[in-house]
Amino acid sequence: MANIVFSRVDNRLVHGQVGCTWTSSVGANLIVVADDAVSQDTLQQQLMEITAKSSGVGIRFFSIQKTIDVIHKASPKQKIFIVVRTPKDALRLVQGNVPITKLNLGNLHFSEGKRKLSSKVYVSEEDEKDLESLKKLGVELFIQDVPGEEIIKL
Numbered sequence: 001m002a003n004i005v006f007s008r009v010d011n012r013l014v015h016g017q018v019g020c021t022w023t024s025s026v027g028a029n030l031i032v033v034a035d036d037a038v039s040q041d042t043l044q045q046q047l048m049e050i051t052a053k054s055s056g057v058g059i060r061f062f063s064i065q066k067t068i069d070v071i072h073k074a075s076p077k078q079k080i081f082i083v084v085r086t087p088k089d090a091l092r093l094v095q096g097n098v099p100i101t102k103l104n105l106g107n108l109h110f111s112e113g114k115r116k117l118s119s120k121v122y123v124s125e126e127d128e129k130d131l132e133s134l135k136k137l138g139v140e141l142f143i144q145d146v147p148g149e150e151i152i153k154l
Contacts, residue, residue: 001099002074007082008104009090013038014059017106017146018083019051025147028081030074031059034067034093035085057081064089068096087123087130094137102140105131105154118143118152 006026010018013033023031031052038044039061052059062070067082074080082100084090086108094100107120114122121143123131131141131154141154 002071003076003079004082004099005079006104007090007100007102008106009084009087009108010106011085011109012107013083013085014048014051016051019048020055021146023055023057023081026081028079029057030078030080031057032067032080032082033059033061034064034082034089035061036063039063039066064092065096067093068098071098087127087134091130091133094134094139100139102142103134105141105143106145120145
């Protein structure tokens with residue numbers, strides 16, 4: 001089984017908090033960005049690679065389907081941190097048998113029609129349905145912006 005040490009939903013994907021703070025806190029040595037758009041965008045990949053390299057960890061960019069297809073081939077030595085952009089992407093991974101048991105909601109930007117769950121997490125009706133589906137599949141959901149902050153369980 002893949003050694004997934006942390007999973008996070010973050011609209012920004014890999015940035016300082018993910019690439020440095022969380023990665024070192026959870027002991028990851030590989031970040032897997034599971035995102036259909038970024039898997040095809042070399043400029044975004046290059047920007048995220050800079051953050052990963054500064055933290056001394058590897059980084060891979062896969063579509064949601066490719067993540068589902070390859071995650072079980074990962075070496076047990078890989079301590080994997082999976083980051084996705086939306087709750088829907090996380091749900092797709094779990095439905096595809098990616099062994100995510102806990103999911104951190106780190107940053108979901110505000111936009112019109114979204115409901116505030118915390119200062120950095122806003123959800124649409126669709127997000128809420130996807131999160132409810134994740135809970136029904138046994139995934140523990142929590143909000144925590146950075147390590148050491150209060151954990152808000154959903």
